[in-house]
Amino acid sequence: MARLNAHPSGRHFLQIPGPTNVPDRILRAMDHPTIDHRGPEFQALAQQVLAGLRPVFQTQGPVVIYPASGTGAWEAALVNTLSPGDAVLMVETGHFATLWKKLAERLGLKPEFLPGDWRHGVDAAQVEQRLREDTGRTLKAVCVVHNETSTAVTSDIAAVRRAIDAAGHPALLLVDTISSLGSIDYRHDAWGVDVTVAGSQKGLMLPPGLSFNAISAKALAASKTARLPRSYWAWDEMLAANANGWFPFTPATNLLYGLAEAIDMLMEEGLTAVFARHARHGAATRAAVTAWGLDLLCLNPAEYSQALTAVVMPAGHDADAFRKIVLQHFNMSLGQGLTKVAGKVFRIGHLGDFNDLTLVGTLGGVEMGLALAGVPHREGGVQAAMAVLRTTGSPATAVRRAAE
Numbered sequence: 001m002a003r004l005n006a007h008p009s010g011r012h013f014l015q016i017p018g019p020t021n022v023p024d025r026i027l028r029a030m031d032h033p034t035i036d037h038r039g040p041e042f043q044a045l046a047q048q049v050l051a052g053l054r055p056v057f058q059t060q061g062p063v064v065i066y067p068a069s070g071t072g073a074w075e076a077a078l079v080n081t082l083s084p085g086d087a088v089l090m091v092e093t094g095h096f097a098t099l100w101k102k103l104a105e106r107l108g109l110k111p112e113f114l115p116g117d118w119r120h121g122v123d124a125a126q127v128e129q130r131l132r133e134d135t136g137r138t139l140k141a142v143c144v145v146h147n148e149t150s151t152a153v154t155s156d157i158a159a160v161r162r163a164i165d166a167a168g169h170p171a172l173l174l175v176d177t178i179s180s181l182g183s184i185d186y187r188h189d190a191w192g193v194d195v196t197v198a199g200s201q202k203g204l205m206l207p208p209g210l211s212f213n214a215i216s217a218k219a220l221a222a223s224k225t226a227r228l229p230r231s232y233w234a235w236d237e238m239l240a241a242n243a244n245g246w247f248p249f250t251p252a253t254n255l256l257y258g259l260a261e262a263i264d265m266l267m268e269e270g271l272t273a274v275f276a277r278h279a280r281h282g283a284a285t286r287a288a289v290t291a292w293g294l295d296l297l298c299l300n301p302a303e304y305s306q307a308l309t310a311v312v313m314p315a316g317h318d319a320d321a322f323r324k325i326v327l328q329h330f331n332m333s334l335g336q337g338l339t340k341v342a343g344k345v346f347r348i349g350h351l352g353d354f355n356d357l358t359l360v361g362t363l364g365g366v367e368m369g370l371a372l373a374g375v376p377h378r379e380g381g382v383q384a385a386m387a388v389l390r391t392t393g394s395p396a397t398a399v400r401r402a403a404e
């Protein structure tokens, strides 16, 4: 008789929108004795990753690495650039924008929250209007989430930049890319972003534990006069140490080995192909949801996320009961609905180390789970997704064919 705690055969399907599946190459790269973080081998590794990160953020400027979850990098972005009592403009795109706003409040900032319905991204016109009204220039920063992981809605950051410029406003632009970096096109320099916040555990395919700030020259200048207290997060000490391949404190050495491998993998595939792969998997997933007759939480097709899809449960059906059935029967984790949409939404992560058959397996588990949970739906979602995958052809296949 099988033991209750017997190891389930086959791989767990980790289809939450991060942390994502860590590819074997990265696991092997981290499987390394921990080295002296003040020795030459570490210095070479640090220099490699600090330089290698820049193209991932599409920046020529510095990127700092914290041994911290994404929340740490949120805090770092604020405490390095702002002063007690500063007003900042934030936009309620969902759960994560709300958490960032709460963090800002706790730090003694005065966030102004443009309300949202959790089904749309940032309205750049609204941002522009608010900045035009701010004739006293009291708003010191605009803080937005690029890919709102709680709703699967992606905001147009270039449009936010244009809004700030059109208003002629000097506010800094701070952007959370925790669930977009390495999955959705993101351009720190071209979009005039001042601080980009990112984390290791999603598009970068690493375990949780690293987070990042990409820093513009304007943000660096602001940090010279910003007065919020900071110590661990201080950019000046970090940048001074990084200049020679060191850290001001003990770095997460083994995660950095993984990071070096992750950067290599992204560059080997090419960022354009990485983004196209995510876009294709997003389109196939949405085709499945539509075929099931279920609703997407995101209401604006121009803002559909390439990294994940949030699906609305039919009224009277609990998304968490459904997710539990999927986990029990198919050993697959799906993302839960967070705070305002708890129990009403489930999220399918299709970001990171992911291919066509992983997606088909994922959607197969969802479709079988819907039936087992008695959720009203039509069959044929997986077929619809396969039709998208078959007719669009994966960029990886094109590369393999060209090589034959």
Ligand SMILES: Cc1ncc(COP(=O)(O)O)c(C=O)c1O
Residues within 6 Å of the ligand: 018, 069, 070, 071, 072, 096, 145, 147, 148, 149, 150, 176, 177, 178, 179, 199, 208
């Ligand atoms: C968009 C976004 N911002 C911030 C966070 C918080 O990051 P962490 O949980 O790594 O602290 C997350 C986590 O999922 C996220 O998806």
